[in-house]
Amino acid sequence: MTRPHTTRRKRANGLESRQRILDAAVEIAGERGYEGTSIAAVSAKCGLPASSIYWHFKDKDDLIAAVIERSFDSWLAAVELPGEETGTSLQRVTVMAANVAKSLVDAPDFLRLGLMLALERRPTEPRGRTVFLQVRGVARQKITEMLQTLFPELDEDGIHTLTTYAIAGADGLFVQREITGDAVDLRAMFELHAQSVHEVARRMAAGAGR
Amino acid sequence: MTRPHTTRRKRANGLESRQRILDAAVEIAGERGYEGTSIAAVSAKCGLPASSIYWHFKDKDDLIAAVIERSFDSWLAAVELPGEETGTSLQRVTVMAANVAKSLVDAPDFLRLGLMLALERRPTEPRGRTVFLQVRGVARQKITEMLQTLFPELDEDGIHTLTTYAIAGADGLFVQREITGDAVDLRAMFELHAQSVHEVARRMAAGAGR
DNA sequence: TTCCAATTGGAGTGACCGCTACAGTAAGTG
């Protein structure tokens, strides 16, 4: 009794259904935003009835928040942040930019949906927006730490400004690509941006040092 | 007998009501996006019944498109594009960036709503999105022309890349400010971006010349 | 004064919304 490996095989379909619901939801929400994502549409796309969706998720807000969380995880996995490799600071910034560019091409849903939620300002903020801002804060923190190790001569304010500028460029280039499609070579533009960020850091350091 | 000044005073309220409807709509649409903008909410905010809205506008799509058009006009007016003043290319880029930053602080509705529409990808594209992409194209053309006069040594591809990068930075910085509020000093960041764009142009020219 | 066109007000329309109630089914557990 009480088998050592109480695997508790959850009646096969449970987890798979949850994934199917999230797959459908991320697709629809990434196309149509929060209000545009109807439970009926998600239900039709994943083939499960509305009651199943509400068994797996408390309400629509909960569903969207789960979508954000999962797509952030898969995006983070796609970034493949580089290890402690050596090289010039420019090289390391460029490598990181290339990774981010690749991840945004491979998994654009996270940022597209996230930006749509972030731009909205409804009176009662949906949980999905809060979750997005949180995970975005996590990503920002990682960038800040990297820039601190790369440019130790900069003070806190400088690092803050540099981080903001780096993220803004990434967001903006992503938006450009979402609007104009493949006409934008995201990797080339991100390489350009990496050079810019590096140059800004150099200028800042020179200005502060004099 | 056919008064010389046949001003045809359109029964007073006509045009004013139209403006009131647009005022209400731009506010709600800027907060909640396309799907989130309900006619009932617009009606409540402007104090006119739904039937009046439908007398002035064909349907919801038409209303949103009109909102985009009008807010683009007021944004363009806020940009106050500088004349043929002289100065170094860096100075002129910086002045332009400052103007755009100011206009985005003063009239953020245009870009906020526009970006929300642009990021959405519903099967049948709303006219508002098309209108936004059109007027955005107009703005892009102006930037291209300015950069061409400032950096005549760059070829078409270089100008294209430079324009894309300049716009991306502006979009990204705007998004940052919308997300984090006044914590972002938009004017300072735009000045930084102007320097970056100028530096990129210099690097491009040097690279092409060798 | 009569008439017309420009608006407004209000009352609805059917379709869709998020969400729920509840019975049914199938697998593991005693």
Added chain:
DNA sequence: CACTTACTGTAGCGGTCACTCCAATTGGAA
């Protein structure tokens, strides 16, 4: 075997959606 747990399927609830119909109202023209 009965019993519990983990879902699925159907039907439908009240509310809101975009949108329409049509009877007022109101100012200007004839």
